[in-house]
Amino acid sequence: MKKQFFSFALAGILMLGAVTGCRKDKPDGGPDTSGRIAVNLTADIVPPSRLKVANDQWQYGDKVGLIMKKTGSAGEVYEDAANVQMGIEGGYLIAVPPVLYPLEGNVDFIAYYPFTSSMNEGDYTIDVDVSGQSSGLPTEALYSNNITDQAPTEAPVTLNFKYSLAKLVVTVVEVPANDYLIETDFADMSVSVDGMYTQAKLQLLDGTFTDYDEADVIELFQTESDATSATFEALVLPFDDAVTFEFTVGGNTYSCVVDNIVGGFEAAKQYNLTFQLDVPEPETATLLNAIITPRTDVTPSNFTPDADPYLHISPYRESIVFPVEGGKIATANGNPLVTIFVVTTNEASWNAVSDETWLTVTMQDNILILTAAANATIAPFNEEATVTVTAGALTPIVFTATQNN
Numbered sequence: 536m537k538k539q540f541f542s543f544a545l546a547g548i549l550m551l552g553a554v555t556g557c558r559k560d561k562p563d564g565g566p567d568t569s570g571r572i573a574v575n576l577t578a579d580i581v582p583p584s585r586l587k588v589a590n591d592q593w594q595y596g597d598k599v600g601l602i603m604k605k606t607g608s609a610g611e612v613y614e615d616a617a618n619v620q621m622g623i624e625g626g627y628l629i630a631v632p633p634v635l636y637p638l639e640g641n642v643d644f645i646a647y648y649p650f651t652s653s654m655n656e657g658d659y660t661i662d663v664d665v666s667g668q669s670s671g672l673p674t675e676a677l678y679s680n681n682i683t684d685q686a687p688t689e690a691p692v693t694l695n696f697k698y699s700l701a702k703l704v705v706t707v708v709e710v711p712a713n714d715y716l717i718e719t720d721f722a723d724m725s726v727s728v729d730g731m732y733t734q735a736k737l738q739l740l741d742g743t744f745t746d747y748d749e750a751d752v753i754e755l756f757q758t759e760s761d762a763t764s765a766t767f768e769a770l771v772l773p774f775d776d777a778v779t780f781e782f783t784v785g786g787n788t789y790s791c792v793v794d795n796i797v798g799g800f801e802a803a804k805q806y807n808l809t810f811q812l813d814v815p816e817p818e819t820a821t822l823l824n825a826i827i828t829p830r831t832d833v834t835p836s837n838f839t840p841d842a843d844p845y846l847h848i849s850p851y852r853e854s855i856v857f858p859v860e861g862g863k864i865a866t867a868n869g870n871p872l873v874t875i876f877v878v879t880t881n882e883a884s885w886n887a888v889s890d891e892t893w894l895t896v897t898m899q900d901n902i903l904i905l906t907a908a909a910n911a912t913i914a915p916f917n918e919e920a921t922v923t924v925t926a927g928a929l930t931p932i933v934f935t936a937t938q939n940n
């Protein structure tokens with residue numbers, strides 16, 4: 536798996552002393568910098584991100600924070616490099632006055648984006664808030680801690696800036712050939728995820744989070760929509776517990792509990808999730824697939840939501856009733872139900888059968904379609920039909936169907 540980072544070069548520039556000898560201060564009263572080497576940051580953004588950059592270049596106003604501490608110390612920071620704001624000048628990230636290597640001893644560099652004067656110098660943490668994303672994604676929170684035990688040098692030194700957040704890319708579709716939703720439905724749709732934390736402290740030393748606030752609802756940002764789908768994005772704190780995705784369209788809300796992402800939602804990874812709304816019944820949605828990629832990798836790796844063998848069908852109803860005219864519209868618990876189902880399994884194949892000729896079964900990829908023939912009898916009901924869905928040696932999914940006279 537590729538590493539994810541942004542590269543910055545630390546270029547060493549020899550600072551010429553204004554005076555020589557044993558003087559501890561310059562004539563203006565400042566510290567003597569004789570023989571000390573300054574460090575300056577130059578930016579090389581590979582690949583582009585959601586930083587405030589244009590054409591892969593840093594913009595005026597972007598700020599990076601830099602800490603230089605003594606190697607081997609628990610947290611002893613050099614006085615002039617406790618939390619230095621690095622500005623943009625001519626493509627270089629520099630500080631005024633410059634940060635200087637010590638005359639003796641090696642250093643560790645810690646850096647982060649975006650700069651904040653409220654960084655906690657006691658434990659090297661910054662506050663991260665990812666709430667309120669319906670109008671746009673929050674600023675990325677990046678950190679760098681790869682340079683340790685660095686001796687003073689004029690040669691370039693590379694800082695690797697890494698993502699601390701996970702990214703969600705959610706695509707919403709409806710049941711194939713259903714055509715219940717139209718283009719304006721997808722355009723007006725909203726998506727949220729409930730159960731994730733929205734505020735925490737990022738530890739710059741190791742990129743982990745602490746001091747989480749209460750779990751809350753995050754509204755996702757819609758990036759595009761058309762007549763058959765809509766896509767939403769969000770940046771989220773790493774999380775390894777169950778969450779609920781909710782999709783609101785046309786006054787109805789569909790929900791799906793996601794609790795089978797192995798490893799949870801991890802930093803520096805992108806989660807491409809495709810959900811299907813089980814319309815027209817306003818109740819559930821189905822996670823069709825999940826593809827996880829490193830956030831800087833363009834080659835997706837297919838991912839199975841469940842680690843153990845599984846067989847799911849959505850929407851699942853224990854019993855359904857077809858109207859006398861037959862077709863693909865039934866009722867379940869008094870609610871209308873399109874009898875087009877999504878079957879998901881990590882077995883090599885699956886199968887479905889009906890034990891009555893009046894109810895036919897059609898299988899297309901991961902889609903199961905039930906079609907009832909018209910009922911020309913005067914009996915109150917046809918014989919009950921049992922549909923059985925199987926995959927490998929897994930426990931079959933069974934439900935029954937009847938039909939009005």
